[in-house]
Amino acid sequence: MHRAVVVGSGPNGLAAALRLARAGWQVTLVEAAEEIGGALRSETLSPGGPVHDLGASAHPLAMVSPALRGLGTPRSGAVPTGAGAAGMWRWADFDLAHPLDDGRVALVTRGRPGEVSGDWAFGHTGGPSRVPDVSAEAAASLGPDARRWRRLIEPVVDGFPELAADVLALPRRVPRRPVRLARFGLRAALPATVVARRFVDAPAAALWTGLAAHGFGRLDRPLTSAAGLLLGAAAHFTGWPVAAGGSAAIVETLSAQLVAAGVQVRTGYRVDSYADLIAAVDGVPDAVLLATGPQAAACIAGARIPARITRALGRYRYGPAAFVVHYELDRPVPWTAKDCGRAAVVHLGGTAAQIAEAERDTAAGRMPESPFVLVSQQHVADPGRIRAGRVPIQAYAHVPHGYGGDAAAVVTAQIERFARGFADTVLARHARGPTALQRWNANLVGGDIAGGATAGLQLLARPRLSTNPYRLGARGLYLCSASTPPGGGVHGMSGWQAAGVVLADQRRGDR
């Protein structure tokens, strides 16, 4: 039987381990933290308090990812988390809200008239869900730009699962819909600031710019429309669901499948060298998949990989960081624009120009006075998250790479700007800046939560220019974290694809 070790148990490590185990391999999954899940973990932060998603909270990509779509827990087999109904996706009325200082708010909701709504188990792939009576409100929120918005997003929404699968599987799979992918590529190549100019009014331009800002970095550069188009279309197609009970419910579902597939899991074991790795499995495995950062992978692999690849991994660049604040409130956020209280995610930063400027600052290493802030209020979709009268929300600001200051007050001020009285609702606040994030999860280098800069060529060629970015240039050694295609986000595709390469290499070797 072939043996593999996977290092790192975020969504990519989990997907890699599952794919190999299901192909009959004996797999050991090694994780530095005491719990598996990587940036998909949830925890309580105060005694008896609510569960917080410590990393990812909204899951549009998980729903369309070929790797995670196969989660496949039927409703009846949902995995219990102890936090109520689990193994289920939950949606808010609106998937996204973007308020402005003048009280207007741009809204996005999912689907088109007549399509189903309700709770779905993880693994459901039936198509979009919607709450029929709010799409008119969402369209109205865009005013004169509603038709322009539709013209921008609709070509990506049509056939979205196939397009998303093609994008997420790049560069390893021949696209199923090459013409559509090429058309998407042409639009994605535009700078987000250029696309923003097609809107005549502030709400739609701000909404678009906030979506594009998920890519972290300057928005006046080529390819910065990719994140906006993908996440915007996902918001319309699948919505941005949260996991009932917390994102850790997704990990629990995957964990049950790991157990069923016979994967051995070793937690609390950090791998810093090849010797650590060998010790973890008691022998030399046929394949080692590192769901770590590229530089950590180079250290672990040591002299086993060619010097030119070590050098290329050493040149890998990280992007701006997140400064995360988890709040516990005595009531929901008192948004000035009331509809923000019906959205699972709220983008804060003001107009398109203000967000673009803040993103330019963070990319240049300057802390903006008014950074782009993303607020996840999962309880709006999943009311069970409120516990003991404490309402958990997560907010994070885009800050410069490795930022060493305390941005918690700035994050609070940004929320207060659009929700007067917010500060008075705060019962507890837990802040984690770049250093604390990296201490929590070594892959979050300098607080970069996207697995590396997405600027320029590195969006496509990560961790280096190569026809096979998962191979590390030595037999049996592979990289499979978010620093490989398709990049950051909870989709598991980096791990899934790398495992596919391992299986193909093994078949070739066995012949």
Ligand SMILES: Cc1cc2nc3c(=O)[nH]c(=O)nc-3n(C[C@H](O)[C@H](O)[C@H](O)COP(=O)(O)OP(=O)(O)OC[C@H]3O[C@@H](n4cnc5c(N)ncnc54)[C@H](O)[C@@H]3O)c2cc1C
């Ligand atoms: C605050 C935050 C909010 C986010 N929000 C979203 C969101 O809403 N939606 C979304 O789709 N994505 C979101 N993301 C991004 C998403 O979580 C990541 O892109 C994704 O988890 C990357 O998966 P991964 O498997 O590559 O690595 P990770 O999930 O980062 O996991 C890496 C794991 O490897 C372990 N590890 C690292 N080095 C070693 C070592 N040497 N030895 C042993 N173990 C090691 C770490 O401990 C960690 O458990 C967010 C991330 C963060 C941090």
